[in-house]
Amino acid sequence: MTLLQYFKPTVLILSILIGTSLPADIVIxxxxxxxxxxxxxxxxxxxxxxxxxxxxxxxxxQDWVLTAGHVASGMQRRYGNNFKVYFExxxxxxxxxxxYVHPEFRPMQGHDIGLLKLKQSISNIxxxxxxxxxxxxxxxxxxVGHGDFKNGNETEWxxxxxxxxxxxxxxxxxxNHIIYHFDKPGTEGVxxxxxxxxxxxxxGPALIQVEDQWLVAGVSSAGMPGENGPGTYGAVEHxxxxxxxxxxxxxxxxxxxxxxQVSNQARNQGGARRVRGGQGSPxxxxxxxxxxxxxxxxxIEGKIDPQVPSEFRRVVFGxxxxxVSLDGQEYKNLDKFKEAFGAIKKGASxxxxxxxxxxxxxxxxxxx
Numbered sequence: 001m002t003l004l005q006y007f008k009p010t011v012l013i014l015s016i017l018i019g020t021s022l023p024a025d026i027v028i029x030x031x032x033x034x035x036x037x038x039x040x041x042x043x044x045x046x047x048x049x050x051x052x053x054x055x056x057x058x059x060x061x062q063d064w065v066l067t068a069g070h071v072a073s074g075m076q077r078r079y080g081n082n083f084k085v086y087f088e089x090x091x092x093x094x095x096x097x098x099x100y101v102h103p104e105f106r107p108m109q110g111h112d113i114g115l116l117k118l119k120q121s122i123s124n125i126x127x128x129x130x131x132x133x134x135x136x137x138x139x140x141x142x143x144v145g146h147g148d149f150k151n152g153n154e155t156e157w158x159x160x161x162x163x164x165x166x167x168x169x170x171x172x173x174x175x176n177h178i179i180y181h182f183d184k185p186g187t188e189g190v191x192x193x194x195x196x197x198x199x200x201x202x203x204g205p206a207l208i209q210v211e212d213q214w215l216v217a218g219v220s221s222a223g224m225p226g227e228n229g230p231g232t233y234g235a236v237e238h239x240x241x242x243x244x245x246x247x248x249x250x251x252x253x254x255x256x257x258x259x260x261q262v263s264n265q266a267r268n269q270g271g272a273r274r275v276r277g278g279q280g281s282p283x284x285x286x287x288x289x290x291x292x293x294x295x296x297x298x299x300i301e302g303k304i305d306p307q308v309p310s311e312f313r314r315v316v317f318g319x320x321x322x323x324v325s326l327d328g329q330e331y332k333n334l335d336k337f338k339e340a341f342g343a344i345k346k347g348a349s350x351x352x353x354x355x356x357x358x359x360x361x362x363x364x365x366x367x368x
Contacts, residue, residue: 026143026164027198027231030151031185034164036193040142041163044214046128047144047204048087050116051075053161056145056204057085058128058216062121063097064253067203068219068240069105070304072114076101076260085116087125095119098259100252102245107283107304110176112221113240115252117259131208131215132246137173141180141217142166145197145204152182152226152233155318157198166195168237170206170217175244178206178218182226182235197223198231206239216242229318229357283307286367287341289317293334297322300354309365317356324353324360 028037041047046059050067054075057067065085075083076099084093098117105111144165148157168180168191182196183189197204197220206218218239226232242249251257283290288307292299300321323331327350331337344350344367353362 026145026166026195028151028195029185030153037164040165044144045088045125048085049146050085051083055202058205059125060127063118065116067114068221069101069112069114071203072099073101101260113219113245128214128216130242130246131217132243136170136178136217139208140169142207147198155229167191167193177238178241180237184233196235197237296332298334298337311365312363321356324355326352
């Protein structure tokens, strides 16, 4: 199988994008069969799951997994090193021995890349190598993931945990990211099995084919919503650029870097889901929502699961989404809302009301 089977010859128009870090099985074209994407995904056994639903990772050595920094750090904050990765043929999972997160990683600010050292070597799956050239712009890519599934016209997600792969093309690059769009069928440059990443695909790879080898060029990090919300046509994806982080990756693999550590205080406060939204503040502790104040409303611009309380974790905060009230009190000022939420004691219950695409939704939860 060659990548050229899945792409139409086109003239590529490069888009100039701002390279900032932002926040799923694969999202597919609405006019193609899902079975084609599942069949394609099966051709990449080196892509596995980090945790049962935290994100994805790529085997890049017999006992090394490449993933996103926010996946690695989120899992470590929540579980220490007591979590597993799952590959085909290993239904019980493989335990993680050590976690490495890029030292310059900051949520929403780039360098979203990490490595997991496994306690057990995997000998029956061929690891993938890094793409280290600096000519990624314009190249066709294959993206792979296990996250939540839908097509580009849908706003609701299906959770089935199946691995899918899709094609796309890199529009532009910057020091931190490779960037691509999710184009509609009929758009100039759209690929035959066009797709994009979505919820739960964080850490999964963007692959470039060189002769008969697939090389990891990017790691799923963040995305901007499309025309009708996350994972719809027009969505823009930012994958951490492997070529500009290859020196650090090789230093880790060669034993020149110490594993990342997490304090007991920080544990249980981290998420392991992809960040969705534009530039803004980090997620509000205890709520997991990325909030921004404008036009007299407190808008929800993204979320980081599993920081989000379980009672409303499944809510898709498609635009426009904003906070209406907390315990019956309406808030239009972000600082005052943060102060009120911060004053709720751990273990105390509260009720929060959102407006999501014009529909009011209320949830009762307990502050962790």
